[in-house]
Amino acid sequence: MTVTHTSAADLLRRQDPELADVLLGELVRQSTTLQLNAAENFTSPAVLAALGSxxxxxxxxxxxxxxxxxxxxxxxxxxxxxxxxxxxxxxxxxxxxxxxxxxxxxxxxxxxxxxxxxxxxxxxxxxxxxxxxxxxxxxxxxxxxxxxxxxxxxxxxxxxxxxxxxxxxxxxxxxxxxxxxxxxxxxxxxxxxxxxxxxxxxxxxxxxxxxxxxxxxxxxxxxxxxxxxxxxxxxxxxxxxxxxxxxxxxxxxxxxxxxxxxxxxxxxxxxxxxxxxxxxxSTPAFAAYAHQVVANARVLAAGLAAEGLAVTTGGTDTHLITVDPAPLGVDGPTARGRLAAAGMVLDCCVLPHGTARGLRLGTAALTTQGMGEAEMARIAGMLAGVVRGSAGGARVREDVRELTAAFPPYPG
Structure with missing residues (x-):
């Protein structure tokens, strides 16, 4: 039996079409929504190749x-x-x-x-x-x-x-x-x-x-x-x-x-x-990427604060941002649900010195896709609009599709 990387997807589709549909569905989900989970990223094709070796x-x-x-x-x-x-x-x-x-x-x-x-x-x-x-x-x-x-x-x-x-x-x-x-x-x-x-x-x-x-x-x-x-x-x-x-x-x-x-x-x-x-x-390209992750997070945090969300510690030094959506009139789980419906995927987290749950988001995956400060400022406005209910979820969903189409995680 000879299996090449180019034929692996076709092989799975022939042998187990049910699971092949699951894998394709997840690829579509990742590629058409904004991955704002602070704990997630996109591996390189080389990493994926080693995993399937x-x-x-x-x-x-x-x-x-x-x-x-x-x-x-x-x-x-x-x-x-x-x-x-x-x-x-x-x-x-x-x-x-x-x-x-x-x-x-x-x-x-x-x-x-x-x-x-x-x-x-x-x-x-x-x-x-x-x-x-x-x-x-x-x-x-x-x-x-x-x-x-x-x-x-x-x-x-x-x-x-x-x-x-x-x-x-x-x-x-x-x-x-x-x-x-x-x-x-x-x-x-x-x-x-x-x-x-x-x-x-x-x-x-x-x-x-x-x-x-x-x-x-x-x-x-x-x-x-x-x-x-x-x-x-x-x-x-x-x-x-x-x-x-x-x-x-x-x-x-x-x-x-x-x-x-x-x-x-x-x-x-x-x-x-x-x-x-x-x-x-270990490459210079990754060093540039890591610094861009932080730059993106700082712009996103500042944009969310300007939109009225309470950013814990007043900002970030890292890829990670935690915010309280309460000033916009909703709690963390409600905000997360609204954002998920609009194609913006992130987590809830505990907020210091309180029982309320806020939002935890990160910029690692978006930066891997090639997005920069301009996109972060745009995303801050989209996110706040969805959370406060002033922006229609369907319209923002189209904006998300536009962004992800311009910055696909795996081009081609």
Whole structure:
């Protein structure tokens, strides 16, 4: 049987037309709506090619040169390439690229450094902490004693003095810095100082900003954190997956926490796709992209504020923006529903110091499509009009189709 990349779609259509319709439908959805989800992006065709490669067939428990299965000589090359590229890209002494997701990377980091019952200090869930930062529905909240620090009530910025006070009081085994909805850069040096003062490990959960770090558009946590956990999608524009960066002294503990403690066989096609993404992220073109992502986010945030939405922290340093639509007369879930009907796809998020839910949006995918500041200003007006109900959803839907046709994610 001979299968080429050009014939793969036709093969699927002949063999399983029902699923082929699903895949085509999703491609149409992505290509005709505005992807404003802060956690999503468009991979390159090269990344997609690696994901659909014969490496998907290979079972490879273990690590290069020490696998539990035979025939791993070729996939070992792919993993070594991904590891070396990740280390070079982020200035790390060691990289583990086997984690299946950001959450599994965090799980492995905890497994490497902690024991059940240990106290961990992390951003509280009502202020943007992730499920793996102590949610009672998650392994983290069940296995460890999480203490949540907060953000300032007025500015929305992390209250570092509160972090220090809690650290002195509770003497945590580890401090986690990172969030799923914090739009500003974190002070990793100050977190390091606080961790050293109380003898704690510092774990950076950099799932969101790591692509900006790769492009030089955000500060790098690697020199400060004992362990850095990240995803390889989002701004980094790779396949869905995770990675862990650390110093040489923790390398063996981290690797054993991934395999055999929390995972089995590595997904070699995904690891190859990660290697492709790391290579792409090391180029000047990606650096320009990362800086454009931030420039776009700042214009979009300013436009939303000018339209009357309450932008938390007053703006953004990253790809990510969180806003409260309440000044326009609706709550977050209602606004999200109206926007989805108009072809604008984004998330809800918790708002600091309140029970209300706001909107979380990002500019990574739109920037990949080639949109710039002019398009961001236009989108801000479209979004606000839909939320307040002054712009007809059908008319905005046509504007969305016009924009996506001009900036297709996969031209041709």
């Amino acid at each position: 014969p490496l998907a067939n290979k079972y490879a428990e273990g690590y290069p040169g020490a696998r539990h299965h035979g025939g791993c000589e070729i996939v070992d090359v792919a993993e070594r390439l991904a590891v070396s590229r990740a280390c070079a890209l982020f200035g790390a002494e060691h990289a583990n690229v086997q984690s299946h997701s950001g959450s599994s990377a965090v799980l492995a980091a905890y497994a490497a450094l902690l024991r059940p019952g240990d106290t961990v200090l992390a951003l509280g869930l009502p202020y943007g902490g992730h499920l793996t930062h102590g949610s009672p529905a998650n392994f983290s909240g069940r296995w460890f004693d999480f203490v949540g620090y907060t953000v300032d009530a007025e500015s929305g910025l992390v209250d570092y003095e509160h972090v220090r006070a809690l650290a002195r009081l509770r003497r945590p085994k580890a401090i986690v810095c990172g969030s799923i909805s914090y739009p500003r850069h974190l002070d990793h040096a100050l977190f390091r100082e606080i961790a050293d003062e109380v003898g704690a490990y510092l774990i950076a959960d950099a799932a969101h900003p790591m692509g900006l770090v790769a492009g030089g558009a955000a500060p790098n946590p690697v020199p400060y954190a004992d362990v850095v956990c990240a995803t390889t999608h989002k701004v980094l524009r790779g396949p869905r997956g995770g990675m862990i960066l650390c110093g040489a002294g923790l390398a063996e503990r981290v690797d054993r926490a991934v395999f055999p403690f929390t995972q089995g066989g590595a997904q070699m096609h995904t690891i190859a796709a990660k290697a492709v993404a790391f290579g792409e992220a």
